[in-house]
Amino acid sequence: MSWENNIRKVVPYVPGEQPRERNVIKLNTNENPYPPSNAIKTALAATDIGSLRLYPDPAAGDLVEAVADVYGLKKSEVFVGVGSDDVLAMLFMTCFHSGKPILFPDITYSFYDVWADLMEIPYEKQPLDENFCIRAEDYLKPNGGIVFANPNAPTGEFLALSEIEKIVAGNPDSVVICDEAYIDFGGESALPLIHKYDNLVIAQTFSKSRSLAGLRIGFAMANEKLIKYLNDVKYSFNSYTMNRTVISIGAAAVRDTGYFKNCCKRIMETRERAEEEFRNLGFRFRKSSANFIFVSHPKVPAEEIFRYLKEHKIYVRWFNKPRISNYLRVTVGTDAEMANLFACLRTIPGIAEESGEA
Numbered sequence: 001m002s003w004e005n006n007i008r009k010v011v012p013y014v015p016g017e018q019p020r021e022r023n024v025i026k027l028n029t030n031e032n033p034y035p036p037s038n039a040i041k042t043a044l045a046a047t048d049i050g051s052l053r054l055y056p057d058p059a060a061g062d063l064v065e066a067v068a069d070v071y072g073l074k075k076s077e078v079f080v081g082v083g084s085d086d087v088l089a090m091l092f093m094t095c096f097h098s099g100k101p102i103l104f105p106d107i108t109y110s111f112y113d114v115w116a117d118l119m120e121i122p123y124e125k126q127p128l129d130e131n132f133c134i135r136a137e138d139y140l141k142p143n144g145g146i147v148f149a150n151p152n153a154p155t156g157e158f159l160a161l162s163e164i165e166k167i168v169a170g171n172p173d174s175v176v177i178c179d180e181a182y183i184d185f186g187g188e189s190a191l192p193l194i195h196k197y198d199n200l201v202i203a204q205t206f207s208k209s210r211s212l213a214g215l216r217i218g219f220a221m222a223n224e225k226l227i228k229y230l231n232d233v234k235y236s237f238n239s240y241t242m243n244r245t246v247i248s249i250g251a252a253a254v255r256d257t258g259y260f261k262n263c264c265k266r267i268m269e270t271r272e273r274a275e276e277e278f279r280n281l282g283f284r285f286r287k288s289s290a291n292f293i294f295v296s297h298p299k300v301p302a303e304e305i306f307r308y309l310k311e312h313k314i315y316v317r318w319f320n321k322p323r324i325s326n327y328l329r330v331t332v333g334t335d336a337e338m339a340n341l342f343a344c345l346r347t348i349p350g351i352a353e354e355s356g357e358a
């Protein structure tokens with residue numbers, strides 16, 4: 001016997017690789033290829049270093065206010081955290097406390113089952129249909145809560161708001177978390193539904209559409225009662241998750257909506273062109289509503305393509321998991337990065353033949 005018997009043992013979430021090597025084309029973790037808003041530079045320059053001796057505002061009020069202003073909400077309807085991973089973990093801890101199994105898709109963000117295991121929350125995965133779509137009916141059964149990503153990851157599939165409303169309206173006794181990490185790339189946010197349903201919470205992040213994965217800011221939007229419960233749990237865990245610098249530069253960044261919208265537009269345009277290229281090379285995929293495309297090739301196994309690209313310093317994501325092991329998730333980069341990707345793919349024999357260029 002030893003102290004090890006008393007340890008909490010978990011299988012951690014494994015994020016996509018962050019290669020240390022330079023000059024790689026990084027299309028594996030859905031980061032934004034464009035730099036963040038210039039408003040950050042101004043806000044950083046105005047930072048009073050002396051103020052860092054003081055604890056930050058535990059409510060991160062300036063950042064909460066900026067998000068509330070941009071999304072037309074009251075401050076009491078917004079919660080912020082250290083990336084949406086922190087926000088989602090707090091939501092799991094706060095909202096999934098019934099002891100009944102929570103429901104989420106079998107193919108989705110792979111952090112959901114990690115948090116559930118960590119917090120000893122029982123769960124039942126609901127299989128996506130053959131097109132990798134969520135079936136709303138699967139979520140109309142007794143449960144202790146529901147979480148899904150829309151658009152879903154790693155599929156890029158968008159679920160219509162009418163289907164989301166069915167799930168939310170059919171579960172008045174459960175909190176439904178809609179993880180909208182990729183909503184700014186062409187989807188339609190379920191945000192307006194929070195005023196109609198008090199059991200719906202929307203989680204979003206600055207990491208993808210606002211080019212700030214390195215800063216770590218995420219937020220949740222819901223009715224003020226739910227946000228209050230969420231803050232109570234947060235203050236019972238760590239009052240000072242957001243530091244002073246992040247609060248002030250994050251607030252400046254989110255207010256620059258023009259720059260943000262333009263970046264999203266450029267990424268969506270590149271995505272359209274990339275879909276055309278993938279089609280020409282014989283890849284199979286469904287229309288993406290995110291900043292990545294989930295592709296598979298009828299002739300060349302995904303694992304082979306993944307390794308070949310990696311040898312050529314192009315990183316994409318391959319998940320060695322049931323149902324999706326023959327797919328690759330390719331982040332939409334700049335036009336130049338995508339051109340490099342397609343040039344490299346054309347040198348793979350089975351793919352070159354498919355494109356008629358062998």
Ligand SMILES: *Cc1c(COP(=O)(O)O)cnc(C)c1O
Pocket residue numbers: 082083084085086109149153179181204205206207213217218
């Ligand atoms: C990237 C991602 C997140 C987390 O993003 P943060 O960087 O922690 O804000 C959450 N959910 C999904 C589906 C994601 O893809």
